[in-house]
Amino acid sequence: MVENRAILPTETIDLGVGGLSLRPRLKLLLTFFRAETSVRPIDEWKLKSALLEFLRDSLAISAPDEDLTIQKLPDQSKRKRDDPIAAGKLFVRDFGLVLKGEDGDDIRRRRFVEWRESVLRKMDEIELNIEGAKFFLKVEMPPSDDFDLLKKSWEDSMSGLSSSRGVLRRPDTIVVSGVPSRWFAEPRVSSKPSMLVTHTVFSVLGKIRNLNVASDDGSGKGGDLLSGLHCKVWVQFEDYNDFCAATKALCGRSMCKEGSRLKSDYEVSWDKGGYFRVVQGRIPRSQYQEKNQPHQYPVRVQSEVTRVPKRFRE
Missing domain, CATH: 3.30.70.330 (RRM (RNA recognition motif) domain)
Incomplete structure (x- = not known):
């Protein structure tokens, strides 16, 4: 049971029902732009490989293929230079580097925020060279x-x-x-x-x-x-x-x-x-108040199961 305290952003929360848990992640929204006037077709696989290599070599982040998705946007030939040409999502789930050490919760929480801001700063507007075609990346974390x-x-x-x-x-x-x-x-x-x-x-x-x-x-x-x-x-x-x-x-x-x-x-x-x-x-x-149509109307459920005591606070 998690104690009645402020939870850490890198902490896994066991929901205690059906083997369900809430595991920490860093979700980033990616937008790709052309860095030159070239209109050569986009190779999504090569763009993905180049970004994974940058994460591994420059940020020490190892993300499996399934945690990075990139999809080119439609009407490529009609897009202007300032228009985005592809979008994607990146999920970071390995926080081993952030969790090192035996520091207190406040220090670990601050360390995570600093690490997250560092990742955003270092990834934003990086340039990727794919066989001579240059692209730059805009990164943001969803609110x-x-x-x-x-x-x-x-x-x-x-x-x-x-x-x-x-x-x-x-x-x-x-x-x-x-x-x-x-x-x-x-x-x-x-x-x-x-x-x-x-x-x-x-x-x-x-x-x-x-x-x-x-x-x-x-x-x-x-x-x-x-x-x-x-x-x-x-x-x-x-x-x-x-x-x-x-x-x-x-x-x-x-x-x-x-x-x-x-x-x-x-x-x-x-x-x-x-x-x-x-x-x-x-x-x-x-x-x-009818309970025979639970998916159409909100129903106040009176469960006979004793509610788990409150485990979190703001």
Whole structure:
């Protein structure tokens, strides 16, 4: 059991259900541009090999092939010199260099942040030479993988807003997209995500008020997800501190399952549209409480399983 303390960004979190855990990652978004007027075709495999070599030789980062994806953008011949010609994602999961030493948590946390900023700085605008064709790279970390940026976004968005009772409004709902549906299913019952299993998993992160799970077809993400194989989860917490702790635990991590090589590189965000308030306002109370349609309406799950004590704090 993880102690009731601030968790380290390089720490694996055991969810204690179905062999699921949250393992640390560094996710980087890559954008490639031409560094010259040449319009020669892009060889994605050679571009990938050159970048992997740079990571290994210059940054001491060993990333397997599957953790680096590069895809050329359409209409190459119509793109101007300043237009991007390819995009990709890089996941770094090996933090051995950062974890060396017996320093305290504060020092290790600071060391990780400094290392992350160093990687971003050294990778940004590097030039890659692929058989005479030159490209340069722009690198950024998505805000959804940085808790401090996420927190700033909701603080800025809700600044000055208050409820009808005059209390400062704060978010309480997280949205987790792109997790495998079968990991939240009841074994030998269905391949669809179960409300009870999903509730049990996320209740490890805090006391839940409302929960909903639906199929995630990957809309808005370039079609990376296959409909029916992944799901999206909305979790509303009773307490703002639990909401913050859950968001921090999910940021910068991938979900893994014991015995599976699959890594779920989900995205986490906070609910900006008041999802549960909108749904409850549209559905009669009697219909909202029905438990026979768990994938259409959010249902307040009353589990007989004793909730795991809170294990994280902001």
